[in-house]
Amino acid sequence: MFIVQRERGYLDPAGVRYLAKRLRLRYTDIWEVATFYSMIQTKPVGRYHIQICKTLSCKIHGRGENYRFMCVNVLALSLARPQLTGSFTVSMVECLGSCGTAPMFQVNFDYHENLTPERVDKIFDSLTEPSRDFFC
Numbered sequence: 001m002f003i004v005q006r007e008r009g010y011l012d013p014a015g016v017r018y019l020a021k022r023l024r025l026r027y028t029d030i031w032e033v034a035t036f037y038s039m040i041q042t043k044p045v046g047r048y049h050i051q052i053c054k055t056l057s058c059k060i061h062g063r064g065e066n067y068r069f070m071c072v073n074v075l076a077l078s079l080a081r082p083q084l085t086g087s088f089t090v091s092m093v094e095c096l097g098s099c100g101t102a103p104m105f106q107v108n109f110d111y112h113e114n115l116t117p118e119r120v121d122k123i124f125d126s127l128t129e130p131s132r133d134f135f136c
């Protein structure tokens with residue numbers, strides 16, 4: 001799935017059909033796995049895919065209001081940087097397995113933890129740098 005995603009940008013229906021045939025599985029077998037895990041994209045995403053954890057630990061460690069502020073900050077900061085316009089996708093996802101350093105989000109495959117509004121700002125500053133591979 002990662003290889004197809006890397007080659008095509010996301011796991012599209014043609015990619016799912018290819019995998020099903022190649023692995024001798026049903027189309028729905030591939031699709032069920034693809035749609036379960038947040039690291040597999042079934043729709044096109046921007047150059048920077050920001051996945052914000054929306055599960056309990058991140059909300060608790062983010063102390064409710066702070067967590068909401070952080071989420072809004074992510075959106076506001078991304079919109080405030082014209083150089084990033086059209087190059088990012090923001091998704092709310094289930095636990096990313098980094099509960100001890102919550103609140104956190106993931107940009108492509110990089111984790112950013114113990115987030116504060118200031119740290120979010122610095123992360124967005126780093127996104128303006130020239131290209132990084134989608135896959136590490």
Ligand code: FES
Binds near residue numbers: 054056057097102
């Ligand atoms: S609850 Fe956010 S990483 Fe687990």
